[in-house]
Amino acid sequence: MPITSPASAVRLEGFELLVLHLPLVSPFTTSFGTETVREVIVVRARTADGDGWGEIVTQQAPLYSSEYTQGAWDVAQRFLAPALLDRGTVAPHEVAGVLEPFVGHRMVKAGLELAVLDAALRADGISLATHLGATTDRIPSGVSVGIQRDPAALVDAVAGYLDAGYVRIKIKIKPGRDVDDTAAVRAAFGEIPLQVDANSAYTLADADTLAELDRFDLLLIEQPLQEDDIVDHATLAKRLQTPVCLDESIVSRKAAADALALGSASIINIKAGRVGGYLEAVAIHDLCRDAGVPVWCGGMLETGIGRAANAALAALPGFTLPGDVSASDRFYTRDIVTEPVVLEDGHVRVPTAPGLGVEIDSDALEGFTVEAVTV
Ligand code: NPG
Numbered sequence: 001m002p003i004t005s006p007a008s009a010v011r012l013e014g015f016e017l018l019v020l021h022l023p024l025v026s027p028f029t030t031s032f033g034t035e036t037v038r039e040v041i042v043v044r045a046r047t048a049d050g051d052g053w054g055e056i057v058t059q060q061a062p063l064y065s066s067e068y069t070q071g072a073w074d075v076a077q078r079f080l081a082p083a084l085l086d087r088g089t090v091a092p093h094e095v096a097g098v099l100e101p102f103v104g105h106r107m108v109k110a111g112l113e114l115a116v117l118d119a120a121l122r123a124d125g126i127s128l129a130t131h132l133g134a135t136t137d138r139i140p141s142g143v144s145v146g147i148q149r150d151p152a153a154l155v156d157a158v159a160g161y162l163d164a165g166y167v168r169i170k171i172k173i174k175p176g177r178d179v180d181d182t183a184a185v186r187a188a189f190g191e192i193p194l195q196v197d198a199n200s201a202y203t204l205a206d207a208d209t210l211a212e213l214d215r216f217d218l219l220l221i222e223q224p225l226q227e228d229d230i231v232d233h234a235t236l237a238k239r240l241q242t243p244v245c246l247d248e249s250i251v252s253r254k255a256a257a258d259a260l261a262l263g264s265a266s267i268i269n270i271k272a273g274r275v276g277g278y279l280e281a282v283a284i285h286d287l288c289r290d291a292g293v294p295v296w297c298g299g300m301l302e303t304g305i306g307r308a309a310n311a312a313l314a315a316l317p318g319f320t321l322p323g324d325v326s327a328s329d330r331f332y333t334r335d336i337v338t339e340p341v342v343l344e345d346g347h348v349r350v351p352t353a354p355g356l357g358v359e360i361d362s363d364a365l366e367g368f369t370v371e372a373v374t375v
Contacts, residue, residue, distance in 0.1 A: 003282060007120035007131060009091035011048035015081040015112070018042045019069065019371035022303065024331055029146040031174035031201035032063040038301045038331065039069050041076070042365065045115035052119025053360060055309075056111030057273035057300035064199065065107070065227070065248065065274065072108045073371075080108055081375040084116070092117040096277060106251060106276035113277040114309060114356075122355035127312070129350045129357070132282050134315030138347040142168035142322040143330055144197065144299065147177055151184035158185055161330075167346040168193040168219070168322040174201040179212045186216050193322070197222040200248055204232045207239050219321065220245040220267050227251075233264035243267050247298055251275060253283045260291055267321065271298035272313060273306070281313055289318035297323030304328060304337030308351050308358040311341065315350045336364045 022038040029035075041056035056076065062068040079102055084090055087098055095113040102109075121131055143166040148154040158169055169189075171181060173196045182196060195218050202210060202224045210224055220243045225232050227248040237244040245267035250256050252275055259265045268288055272281040288295045297314035300306070307328060314323045325348050328340035335341075337358040341348050351357025 003093075003131065003133060003279065006091055006093040007117060007126070008124050009089050010045075010116060010119050010123065011089045012085050012087070012116070013046040013048060014085065015115070015375045016044040016046065017073065017076055017081070017373050017375065018044070018365070018369045019073065020303070020336070020365070020368040021370050022332055022368050025329070025333055027146070028301070028331070029148075030172045031147070031199040033061070035059070040303060041069060041072055041111060042303065042305065042336070043111045043115040045119045047119045049123040050119055052115045052117065052122060053305050053356060054111040054113070054115030054118065055303055055306040056108050057302060057306060058107050067105060067107045072105065075102070075105050076108050076112065077373060077375050080105065080112055084112060085375065090116060092120050093279060096279065107273040110273045110275070110277040113279065114272070117278065118355040125354050127352050127354055127357050128278070128309060129312035129315050129352065132278065132312055132316060134312055134350055135317045136315045136350065137352070138344070138349050139311060139314045139319070139325060140167045140322040141326055141343055141346055141348045142166060142170060142324055143326045144170045144324045145172065147172045147174065151181050154181050155184050155188045158189065162189065162192065165343050165346040166326065168195070170195045170197055170222070170324065172197050172199065174198065175206065175209075178209065182213055182216050182218070191217070193219055195219040195222065197247070198224045200226050204236060207236055210236065211240055214241040218242045222269060223247040223249065230259060230262060230264050233259070234262045237263055237266065245269055247271070248274070250284065253280060253287055256284045256287055260288075260293060266293065268293060268295045269298040270295050270313070271300060272309065273300050274298070278309060278313060282316065285316050285318045294318070294320045296321035297325055299324030299326065301331055304335040304340050304358055305356060307341045308337065308356045311348050311350045334364055336361055336368065
């Protein structure tokens with residue numbers, strides 16, 4: 001369902017950018033490294049019609065993608081925020097076009113667009129979920145479990161999340177920590193909805209190992225090969241029974257269309273940050289829905305800002321698989337919004353108040369801020 005009525009234009013007065021350091025409740029290990037603190041940039045758009053909030057989901061180092069926080073910090077201040085401010089008055093659906101001349105930096109574009117969108121929708125009195133085309137008021141919640149010390153520790157961690165009520169488990173894998181880890185989880189918990197995420201850690205030469213995962217009846221294997229291995233993913237998908245899902249490779253609607261045309265993926269993970277914004281994310285959802293391809297909402301360890309927006313996105317009808325929209329306390333002891341996402345019967349509620357539908361906890365925001373600038 002494409003967005004039919006665009007949100008109103010707002011008159012921009014400035015952007016505040018804040019670098020936050022949020023301690024994680026436990027270290028999060030993927031095939032590309034271990035994080036103990038989430039470094040993230042929060043964006044506040046100041047407009048004549050009120051403020052709006054967004055989040056730039058870059059990480060401290062360019063390991064998941066080529067974007068990283070200090071690069072984002074620079075490009076936002078030097079080019080992207082000034083380009084929007086030069087326009088003066090801008091509607092959310094025009095933001096991508098204004099920023100299009102600048103190559104890449106999609107996470108920064110997404111964060112700026114979300115702040116403008118939030119300001120506009122708050123002024124219009126419309127929730128982000130309604131605006132994007134949500135058709136449900138709560139979404140099933142999956143959890144992403146990092147690589148643990150050994151398979152036994154992984155089983156313990158998964159047990160805790162299942163007890164908490166998460167309806168789908170995703171485990172991170174990497175070479176040497178794949179078949180045994182997956183086997184241990186299957187042996188311990190039987191036929192739970194289970195999927196694996198490789199974060200680009202393999203090559204086609206590993207196809208035999210990856211095919212061993214077929215016996216575990218996984219929902220999907222996520223991003224086994226490199227971001228630009230779009231042809232190799234198609235070759236691999238033919239070798240595997242497990243459906244191949246792409247994450248890192250899908251940087252735009254165009255990339256999604258290409259991947260589907262080539263048979264590189266049969267399921268797509270949608271992350272607004274990775275694709276340059278929530279409006280592009282909806283375009284990918286629409287494309288996949290028309291093609292009968294299931295999508296699910298990925299996560300980037302968002303604060304309450306991005307988590308609220310992800311819940312709104314995941315409420316669209318094409319999101320037929322549970323996403324990584326978990327409760328805030330899966331990562332943080334304290335969030336920066338007054339009503340952090342909580343798990344209720346394995347589900348997360350979709351905010352209904354105007355804009356993001358959440359309010360900022362200014363004490364928490366201030367407490368976690370390590371750098372601030374106004375453009
Ligand atoms: O629930 O927010 C979450 C985390 C989900 O595993 C998750 N995210 O590769 O998808 C990923 C991974 C990630 C996190 C990637 C942070 C990049 C940054």
